[in-house]
Amino acid sequence: MGLFVNDGQHPEVFKNKAGIIEPNQSFYKKDPVDEMMKEQQLANEALQQSLREMEIAFKQQEQIQVTRLKKLEHQLEKLHEQHQVHEDHESHVVAWLEKHETKNEVLGETLVQQLDLQKQVVEQLNSQEQLNEEIVNRLENQEALMEKIVRQVDYLRSILFERSHFIAEKIENGYLNTSTYIQKLFTRSESQPTRLEVKVKSKEHH
Numbered sequence: 001m002g003l004f005v006n007d008g009q010h011p012e013v014f015k016n017k018a019g020i021i022e023p024n025q026s027f028y029k030k031d032p033v034d035e036m037m038k039e040q041q042l043a044n045e046a047l048q049q050s051l052r053e054m055e056i057a058f059k060q061q062e063q064i065q066v067t068r069l070k071k072l073e074h075q076l077e078k079l080h081e082q083h084q085v086h087e088d089h090e091s092h093v094v095a096w097l098e099k100h101e102t103k104n105e106v107l108g109e110t111l112v113q114q115l116d117l118q119k120q121v122v123e124q125l126n127s128q129e130q131l132n133e134e135i136v137n138r139l140e141n142q143e144a145l146m147e148k149i150v151r152q153v154d155y156l157r158s159i160l161f162e163r164s165h166f167i168a169e170k171i172e173n174g175y176l177n178t179s180t181y182i183q184k185l186f187t188r189s190e191s192q193p194t195r196l197e198v199k200v201k202s203k204e205h206h
Contacts, residue, residue: 097104
């Protein structure tokens, strides 16, 4: 940083028209005690600053701990209330259980009977399942037999169709042959008197 000169109010201050002879310091005096005192003073100031910062942090931490303690006390109060409610509820439950102990015994016997009944039902279901399997097997065998019968019926149907067609053709051919034969007979019966007449006429002429 350069030397500041106020030309407006003090124009002659810090100005030297003559040349500056260097060096302008002929000797230097060093005082170790003074330096040590200065260093000690700086260390004390730094320590005091650290102490102040620690004090501030301590106060902040103390405030945080107070807040946490208040929250913890509030939670403990809630837990105590909940525990009291739980104890009251537990006492009611115990009284209810004692009151209904006989009913529970009856219920236990009923449950045992129900379990026995369920076992019987399971056994019946197992038996029914085996029966169902047998029925399914029989139905599968019946289905296979029905398929076989259907195939046989289809085969017989095709044979009957072929036979019926063959017989129909035979009947039709027989009908045609019979019709032709009868027609020929009628034709011959009509033509014979004419021949007789010719023979008779021929005799008469003789």
